[in-house]
Amino acid sequence: MNDDEDGLEGVVAARTVLSEVDGAAGRLVIRGHSLDDMARHWRYEDAVALLFQGFFDSLPDAAGLRVALARARREAFERLQPNDDAVLRMLPPIEAVRALLARLPDGDDLATALRLVAAPAVYTAAVMRWRLGVQALAPDETLPQAADMLRMLHSRAPAEAQVAALDTYLVTVCDHGLNASTFAARVVASTGAGLASAVLAGISALKGPLHGGAPGPVLDALDAIGTGANARAWLENAVANGERLMGFGHRIYRVRDPRADALKGALRRLGAEGGVNAARIELAEAAEQAALAILREKKPGRALETNVEFYTALLLEALGFGRESFTCVFAAGRVGGWVAHAREQVKKGRLIRPQSVYVGPAPEEAGAALAH
Ligand code: ACO
Secondary structure, three states, X not given: OOHHHHOOOOOOOOOOOOEEEEOOOOEEEEXXXXXXXXXXXXXXXXXXXXXXXXXXXXXXXXXXXXXXXXXXXXXHHHOOOOOHHHHHOOOOHHHHHHHHHOOOOOOOOHHHHHHHHHHHHHHXXXXXXXXXXXXXXXXXXOOOHHHHHHHHHHOOOOOHHHHHHHHHHHHHOOOEOEOHHHHHHHHHHHOOOOHHHHHHXXXXXXXXXXXXXXXXXXXXXXXXXXXHHHHHHHHHHHHHOOOOOOOEOOOOOOOOOHHHHHHHHHHHHHOHHHOOOHHHHHHHHHHHHHHHHHHXXXXXXXXXXXXXXXXXXXXXXXXXXXXXXXXXXXXXXXHHHHHHHHHHHHHHOOOOOOOOOOOOOOXXXXXXXXXX
């Protein structure tokens, strides 16, 4: 076993009907649907209905699911406690949302699943409002999830273009093969622990900057770069210092991440009326081009392209999400995939338990070392 294998690169650890990540072609298929089509036309509820098919008894259609999810948002909201704002506003938002999710009861049924899919949208908005010193807003059960998430955050009805952009985002990230957080969720589900435990494993894995924690730092980098003219020098210096450029590279994609294109398209459609700042996009495009050129020069052995996180940062910023909340919004989309994968794993009924290769000292060597 070599160091690359420590990251399980190339290892097939599950068979799934949920999604296919074709790294060579730069293509993502979710249960037979191409992401390019889903990202433009689907609402998040449609994607959840697709992911959940066959994993629950008496699953409602997408319209019924919308109603059930709205009810589940209200239930998640009602679980907030009077002191939560004071305690949780001190934590990074992803940790606050994780703490609130940890209170949800475990189970393997549809009600548990819907509560878990509804809760991150409600808790992200609540936590971000608490940080501003204002009260959390109760969900509006007449709205679809993306519209309600924006309303709960900003306390006003969002424009249709903004809702469409958030739906594009949530659908784009809803599932992605055996990524680190989904794998973590499947491992926990395989022990029979329940869906809430699996989702907590997922959100904990998502938090790291090598996975779902990258988009906030993408904006930090753009702020530090400041102008397109400064992009090359700044990024070169970062790579020379051994830093990774956030929003670039992927374990599976060896060509451009198709999700980056889906989100870039959403930004274009959202436009200036939707809050997109043209100067920001110009800077981002200059930084993207400089980063790609530098990565080609400095890492000629790897194909490092723009990943989903780069345009996530720009889209969520335009929708008015604070950068500290980006990973929470990611969780609000990916949770549909975590739950579906957890159910798929439970249905297989097989504990995930790989082996390790011991490379430590033999007992006699360890004993000898202690004696000295
Ligand atoms: N910037 C600079 N160098 C990089 C980058 C990057 N973004 N990505 C990979 N490399 C370098 C590594 O330092 C390493 O170089 P070395 O061999 O000289 O040590 C080499 O390329 C490894 O490349 P890979 O094997 O392709 O990378 P790996 O599969 O280990 O990592 C990862 C993938 C974690 C996404 C990586 O590209 C990275 O850290 N990117 C930045 C963080 C990021 O954008 N994360 C979000 C990913 S998308 C998602 O999870 C939703």
